[in-house]
Amino acid sequence: MKKILSLMGMALLMASCTDDYKDWAEPFSNAPEDPYSISFTASPASPIDFATISGDKVLLFNSTIEGPEGAAATEYEVVLSDESGENQTPVEVDAEGYANVEELEAAVYGLYGRRPVARTIPMEVGVAINVKGASIVKTASTTLTATPNAPEIEEAYYITGTPNGWNNSDTSLELTNGGGDVYENPVFKVLIPATGSDISFKVTPKSGLGGDWSKCLTASDTEGKFATNNAGADLKIPHVEGAKFYRVEFNMLDQTWKYDALNFNTYIWQAGNGNGWGSPASPLYSPAGDGKYTGFMYLDGEFKFRSGEDNWNAPDWGKGASEGTLAEQAGNLSADAGYYKVEVDLGALTYKLTPITTIGIVGPAQAGGWDADTDMTYNKETGAWEATVELAADEMKFRANDGWDINWGGTENNLTQGGNNIKVATAGKYFIQLFAYCDSKATFKMTKQ
Structure with missing residues (x-):
C-alpha cells in the first residue's frame, strides 16, 4: 500500500447510489477490491507561483480515469511531502482537484520554508470513484511545482x-x-x-x-x-x-x-534555582554601557535575568522565540546544573552560556608552573571555588577549563579578565577562595594555614 493509505486513514466503502460513498471512520485499507479494472492516473497541473496567482483556489493535478462507462471521481484527498518523504501534510481539495490557495500556501511553507525558489513537491492523490453504485478507491503519485511568495532577503x-x-x-x-x-x-x-x-x-x-x-x-x-x-x-x-x-x-x-x-544599566542580575532566585542575585557587568554583559555563575535548571539586584521591577528577560534569544517579561530560561560564563546582549536580545568545568590556580607559585593547574572545587554553599595548596613566593593566576580564554588576575579585591599576575608575598600553605563573578565584583581570599 502507498504511504497515503496509512497517513490519511481514508475509507470508501460499498454504498448505494444515493450515499456519499465514504466513511472516514474506517481505515482506508478496508476499501473493497476493484472488480471493474479501473485505472487512475494523476499528472502535474500548471506550476504555481504564489506571488502572481489570482483567485482563491488553484488546480493541484490533472486526473484520468479509465473504466466502465459512467465511472467518475466523487472525492479526492491529497498529501504533500518534503524531499525526504518523512514529513507529510494533507491538503484539502474539492471534487475537481482544486485547493484553497491560502491553505496550500501554508502547507508548502511548512514543508519547504518561504525562500522564493520553485519547489518540485512529491504529491500522493487518493480518489473515490463511483461506478455502478459502488465506491472504488485508487491512488496515484505525481508532483506539484510551487514557488513561495517572499521578497528577496540577503544575508547581511x-x-x-x-x-x-x-x-x-x-x-x-x-x-x-x-x-x-x-x-x-x-x-x-x-x-x-x-x-x-x-x-x-x-x-x-x-x-x-x-x-x-x-x-x-x-x-x-x-x-x-x-x-x-x-x-x-x-x-x-x-x-x-x-x-x-x-x-x-x-x-x-x-x-x-x-x-x-x-539606556542600559551598568549591571543586570541573574536569579534562578542555582541561587535561590536571587538570594543573592548573580551580577553581570557591562563596562561600556552598551548592553553587552558578562558574568560567571552557577546555574541549576530554571533562571531569568532581571534589571534589579533585589527586586523584580520591570524589565526582566526570559525565553525568546528561538534558542539563545531573549524576550522581555517572558518565560524562564533553563540550563543543566553547572558553572558558566554567561554573556547577555540586551541590544540584540541574545545570550550565550559557556560551561566552566574546571577552575585552577596556575603559575610558578604552585607546583605545576604555567603549564599545569592546581584544580579548585566549587562550593555551592559559599559560592566560591576553593582549594588548599602549597604556594611559593612567586606569581599565580586563576584560569578556567585549563586554557587562557578565561582567566582572572589583579588584586584580592579587584580581579579582572586577563588581569595582572598575582604576587604571593610569603611561601606557605593557603586556603584560597575565588569568587569569580564579573569584572568589578570578582575577588579572592587567601588564608594562611
Whole structure:
C-alpha cells in the first residue's frame, strides 16, 4: 500500500447510489477490491507561483480515469511531502482537484520554508470513484511545482547614514538575524549609538556596498513599513532624551521596521534555582554601557535575568522565540546544573552560556608552573571555588577549563579578565577562595594555614 493509505486513514466503502460513498471512520485499507479494472492516473497541473496567482483556489493535478462507462471521481484527498518523504501534510481539495490557495500556501511553507525558489513537491492523490453504485478507491503519485511568495532577503544589511557619515562602504553597523536561514528568521537587528540629535539613514544590502544606492531600503508612505530599491525618503529616528542607544529592527519578510530607545544599566542580575532566585542575585557587568554583559555563575535548571539586584521591577528577560534569544517579561530560561560564563546582549536580545568545568590556580607559585593547574572545587554553599595548596613566593593566576580564554588576575579585591599576575608575598600553605563573578565584583581570599 502507498504511504497515503496509512497517513490519511481514508475509507470508501460499498454504498448505494444515493450515499456519499465514504466513511472516514474506517481505515482506508478496508476499501473493497476493484472488480471493474479501473485505472487512475494523476499528472502535474500548471506550476504555481504564489506571488502572481489570482483567485482563491488553484488546480493541484490533472486526473484520468479509465473504466466502465459512467465511472467518475466523487472525492479526492491529497498529501504533500518534503524531499525526504518523512514529513507529510494533507491538503484539502474539492471534487475537481482544486485547493484553497491560502491553505496550500501554508502547507508548502511548512514543508519547504518561504525562500522564493520553485519547489518540485512529491504529491500522493487518493480518489473515490463511483461506478455502478459502488465506491472504488485508487491512488496515484505525481508532483506539484510551487514557488513561495517572499521578497528577496540577503544575508547581511548595513546602516548607511548620519552615524557613519553616509559611507556606503562602511560595515561597522551591521544588521544581523543571529544566523540561520534568513527566511526562517527574517528579523535583522542592530544597535546604533545615540548622537544627541535626530538620526537619518538608509539600509544597504550586502550586494549594494561600495556605492550602489539603488538597492537601499528607505522609508515607506505607510507608518512602520519600508520601501525597497531606494524608492522612498530617508528613514529617521527622532532624538529621544536620555537614550544611549537605539535598537533598530527590520523584518525583511513583512517589510516592517521599528526602533527602541535604550539606556542600559551598568549591571543586570541573574536569579534562578542555582541561587535561590536571587538570594543573592548573580551580577553581570557591562563596562561600556552598551548592553553587552558578562558574568560567571552557577546555574541549576530554571533562571531569568532581571534589571534589579533585589527586586523584580520591570524589565526582566526570559525565553525568546528561538534558542539563545531573549524576550522581555517572558518565560524562564533553563540550563543543566553547572558553572558558566554567561554573556547577555540586551541590544540584540541574545545570550550565550559557556560551561566552566574546571577552575585552577596556575603559575610558578604552585607546583605545576604555567603549564599545569592546581584544580579548585566549587562550593555551592559559599559560592566560591576553593582549594588548599602549597604556594611559593612567586606569581599565580586563576584560569578556567585549563586554557587562557578565561582567566582572572589583579588584586584580592579587584580581579579582572586577563588581569595582572598575582604576587604571593610569603611561601606557605593557603586556603584560597575565588569568587569569580564579573569584572568589578570578582575577588579572592587567601588564608594562611
